[in-house]
Amino acid sequence: MKTKLADYKGIWVFAEQEEGCLAEISLELLSAAKALAEKRNGAEVCAVLLGYKVEELSNQLLAFGADRVFLADHASLEKYLTLPYTRVVGQLILERKPEILLLPATSLGSDLAPRLAARVKTGLSAHCTQLDINESGELRQVVPAFGGKVMATILCQNHRPQMATVRPGVFRRRKPQEIAGTIENIPVEIKSEDFAQKVIETHWEKRPVQSIEEAEVVVAGGAGIGNRQDWVWVERLAEVLRGAVGGTRPPLDEGWIAEEQMIGQSGKTIRPKLYVGVGLSGVIQHIVGIQDAKVIIAINHDPKAAIFQSADLGAVADFRKIVPLLVEALKKK
Amino acid sequence: MNIVVCVKPAPDPKRWDTIQLDSITKALQRQGIPSVLGPLDKRALEEGLCLKEKYGGKVAVMAMAPPSAKDNLMEALAMGADEGYLLSDPIFGGSDTWATSLVLSRAIKKLERYDLIFGGSYSLDGSTGHVGAQLAEFLAIPNVSQVAAVENLEGGRVRTRCHKEFGYRILETNLPALLTVTREVNTPRFTSLLGVMEAEGKPLVTWTAVDLGIKAEEVGFKGSPTQTSDVFLPEMKRRSEIITGEPEEIVKEIVQKIRQAIG
Numbered sequence: 095m096k097t098k099l100a101d102y103k104g105i106w107v108f109a110e111q112e113e114g115c116l117a118e119i120s121l122e123l124l125s126a127a128k129a130l131a132e133k134r135n136g137a138e139v140c141a142v143l144l145g146y147k148v149e150e151l152s153n154q155l156l157a158f159g160a161d162r163v164f165l166a167d168h169a170s171l172e173k174y175l176t177l178p179y180t181r182v183v184g185q186l187i188l189e190r191k192p193e194i195l196l197l198p199a200t201s202l203g204s205d206l207a208p209r210l211a212a213r214v215k216t217g218l219s220a221h222c223t224q225l226d227i228n229e230s231g232e233l234r235q236v237v238p239a240f241g242g243k244v245m246a247t248i249l250c251q252n253h254r255p256q257m258a259t260v261r262p263g264v265f266r267r268r269k270p271q272e273i274a275g276t277i278e279n280i281p282v283e284i285k286s287e288d289f290a291q292k293v294i295e296t297h298w299e300k301r302p303v304q305s306i307e308e309a310e311v312v313v314a315g316g317a318g319i320g321n322r323q324d325w326v327w328v329e330r331l332a333e334v335l336r337g338a339v340g341g342t343r344p345p346l347d348e349g350w351i352a353e354e355q356m357i358g359q360s361g362k363t364i365r366p367k368l369y370v371g372v373g374l375s376g377v378i379q380h381i382v383g384i385q386d387a388k389v390i391i392a393i394n395h396d397p398k399a400a401i402f403q404s405a406d407l408g409a410v411a412d413f414r415k416i417v418p419l420l421v422e423a424l425k426k427k
Numbered sequence: 428m429n430i431v432v433c434v435k436p437a438p439d440p441k442r443w444d445t446i447q448l449d450s451i452t453k454a455l456q457r458q459g460i461p462s463v464l465g466p467l468d469k470r471a472l473e474e475g476l477c478l479k480e481k482y483g484g485k486v487a488v489m490a491m492a493p494p495s496a497k498d499n500l501m502e503a504l505a506m507g508a509d510e511g512y513l514l515s516d517p518i519f520g521g522s523d524t525w526a527t528s529l530v531l532s533r534a535i536k537k538l539e540r541y542d543l544i545f546g547g548s549y550s551l552d553g554s555t556g557h558v559g560a561q562l563a564e565f566l567a568i569p570n571v572s573q574v575a576a577v578e579n580l581e582g583g584r585v586r587t588r589c590h591k592e593f594g595y596r597i598l599e600t601n602l603p604a605l606l607t608v609t610r611e612v613n614t615p616r617f618t619s620l621l622g623v624m625e626a627e628g629k630p631l632v633t634w635t636a637v638d639l640g641i642k643a644e645e646v647g648f649k650g651s652p653t654q655t656s657d658v659f660l661p662e663m664k665r666r667s668e669i670i671t672g673e674p675e676e677i678v679k680e681i682v683q684k685i686r687q688a689i690g
Contacts (some may be wrong), residue, residue: 176560177569201591205572208524208557212564217652220555234656239553243443244455246658253652289599290569294586298594311689335685347610354593360554367686378443378663385663389688391681396687397671401663407684410671419678424685 105131106192108183109155109163110202111143112174116151118307119198121267122269123260124159126225127196128268133227142186144179146172152277157270158374164190168282173296174202177288182272184281192255194233196225197260198229207259217250218257223264223363223382233258239351242359242382263307263363281294299352300383304338306355311337312366313389314357316374317344318394318413325350327417328372334424340364342380358383376401393417428484428580431535432477432508433562434468436492436499439550448660455658462492466498467547469506469615470608474577475505477546477613480579485509487538491519491530496651497631504626505618511631518636518643523651524557530646531558532565534641543585544605548573559607568603575611 097104105127110117124141131137141160143151144318145167152163166182183206187195197203199221211218223245224236233256235248250256306312313335325345332339341351342358357364357379368387372393374380381404384390391411392405402408409416438446438460447456464472466590488508490496493515500511514534522530535541544563549556556572563570571587575595579586590609636646640690644650670680 144592163563176572180564201573201589204556205560205570208555208560209564209570211652212525212528212561215587215652217523218486218555219653220553220556220557235556240438240443240446241440241554243660244658245661247656249654249656250652251654290604291571292599294597294599296596301593330502335689353590360549368685379665382661384659389684390665391684393681397669402667402669405667406665407681408667409677409681410667410669411674411677415674415679416677419674420681423678423682 095368096244098171098251099254102191102193102384104140104192106140106142106196106255107160108195108197108203109141109143109151110198110200111145111148111151112271113201114148114151117198118267119200119260119262120155121158123196123198125268126260126265127194128159130194130225130227130233134193134231135385138162140192142183144171146184149277151162151274156273156275156277159268159271161275162217163275163277164280165277166280166282170284171282173293175291175293176205177290178284179206180209180213181284181288181311182280182282183210187214187255187282193383195255195257197257197259199261203259207257208396211257214255216253216255216257217248218259219248219250220259222258222260225258225260238359238382241377242381243378262361263365282341306340306357306362306364309338309364310366311335311368312340312357312364313337313370313372314340314342314384315343315372316347316380318375319345319350320346320373322350324391324414326362327413327421330369330421331372331417335368337366337368342374342377371401371405374401375399376404384425428482428542429538429540430479430484430486430543430545431538431541432472432475432486432488432503433488433531433558434471434488434503435467435547435550435552435558436490436496437550439463440551450478455628462496462499464502465547465551467549467608468609470610470612471545471547472503472506472508473613473615474606475543475610476616478543478577478580484542487512489514489531491515491527492689494633500624500631502618502632504629505622506616507622508629510629513631513633514639515633516636518647521648521651522646522652524553524555524561524668525653526651528558528561528565530639530641530651531562533641534634535562535566537634537639541683542602544603546605546607548607548609556607559605559660563605566605566624568605568607570607571598571600572607574606574608577606577612624633646657
C-alpha cells in the first residue's frame, strides 16, 4: 500500500519535558516549525506533549508558536520510557498524519525518534543544522557526516512524516505571543508488552550556573592545556568574561569538564558573541560546533594549528604566558 | 547467554582530511581509506565479552559492510568474539539507517537464539545513532540507549546506568534487549598475538541478500526512506588575523578584539 503523501498535513514538534519542566529545545523546535510552516502555506504547527500532570505546559507551547497542542497526560507517561512513548506518538501519527515531525536530538529524543521512525516506516535524519522547504514542497534536511567534514542534504520523498532531529542551540526560540490555539487531549492506550522496562532511579548532577548554549561568551580549552592545574586558566578567563567554560573531547576524557560542556559534532552547538579557544588544535569535529560564533579568538603555540584558519584573531603563543596577563588586563576594564 | 554485537566499520578518521568530492559527479571520494572499528564498536564488543566471561555463552559479531570489512571482523574475533557474520551484497549499498536495521534484523532472526544485542551509541562516519533503536523495533524487543554501565544481569532482566543530560538513570529491562553503549562503559582490551592466531580458526560467515531472503526493493537506494540529494564540503575558514610577538603586545590586541565583540 503506497503512502498517499497529500493526506499528510501539518508540522509537528515533539515537546520534551522532564518533571514538569519544558526543555528549551522544545521552544527552539517550535521556532523552526513556525518558519517552515510559513513556507508551507501556513501549515498548522502542532506540539506533542506527553507526561503526567503537565497540562499547564501547554500554554507555554501555544505562546511559543504552537497552533495546537496534542496532550497525552497519563500516569504511565510520567517518566520517559521508549516503548510507551513510541506507542502513544506512533498511534497519533498514524491517525492524524503529520507532514513533518521534528524531535530534539537530546538523550530522550535520540532514543525516541529512530524507534518511532521504524514503527511508522518513514525516514529520519539526525542532527540537522538547517531545515528548509524545497520547490517540490519537501523538507530539505542538512546534516553533518564524518565529524562535520562533509555536509549532506537529506530528503524523504516517498514516506511521511518527514522526520528530523535537531540538537539544542541550533535554532533560537521566538518571542512569546498572545495565546491562541487549541489543546486537544489524546487517548493513551499502552499495551502490556510496552512495560518491558522500568526506571529504578533518576540521579541529577549539579547544573552549571550558565549553560553553554545560552552563554554570550564561551571560553573553551583542549588537549593542549596539558593538566588539571593549568585548566584553571580556562576557568579564570571565562570567569572574568562572565562566560561559560567548554572544551573538546580530551578535557572531557580527562574529567576537566562534564559531558554537557563538550562542544562539537558529538556535543553542543554554540553561537555566542565571543568564543575564545585556548590550547586546542581545531579538529573539524570541534569547529562545526563553534562556526556560528560571531567572533572567534584562538590562542595556540603551534602556528600550524587548524583553529587559526577558522578564527578571526589568532595568537601564536604559549597560553601559560598569555592567559594570566589577559585575565589581569580584563579585570582592569 | 547468547550475545550479538553489531559493529560499523567506517573509514579511518585519521584519513578524513583526504576525503574529497568528485567535482563532476559530486560523489564522495573515499577510496583508499581503510575501514576501522570505532571506539564504541570495541566497547560494545568488550561489554559482550565481559558478560560471556561471567555468565558463559557465546558472542557473535556482525556487520553490514563491503567484503573488505572481513579484516574488521577478524579483529573482533581476535579480541575474543566466537563467530563473525558479514552481511554483504551489492544491493545493500546506499542503505540508510532504516534499511541497514532491516538487514541486521533479518540476520539476527536467522541466528538460533539471542539474549542481548550490543552496539555503539553512534557510528564513526554517519553518527546518526539510529540503528540501535530501529533494529530493536524490527526485532520487537526493548532497547536501552546511552548505556554507561551494565550493573546487573539476573532473573531475565538487565540493570543499566544510562547517561542523560545533567545526570543518569538506572533502568531495568527484560531480556532479550538491545543495548547501545557510550565511552564510559569500559576500556576495551587489546588484541593479543594468541587471539590473532585463534581468530584464524573461528567461523566467519558471509550472508548475502539471498541468504537473508531480502529483495532488492527492500534495501539500498530503493528501499531506503531517505535520499541524499547532495553532498558538500562546508567552508568554515575565516579571514584570520594572526599575531605573534611579545606577550604584552598580544594581550593588548586580544583585549581590543574582546571589547569589540562584547562591548
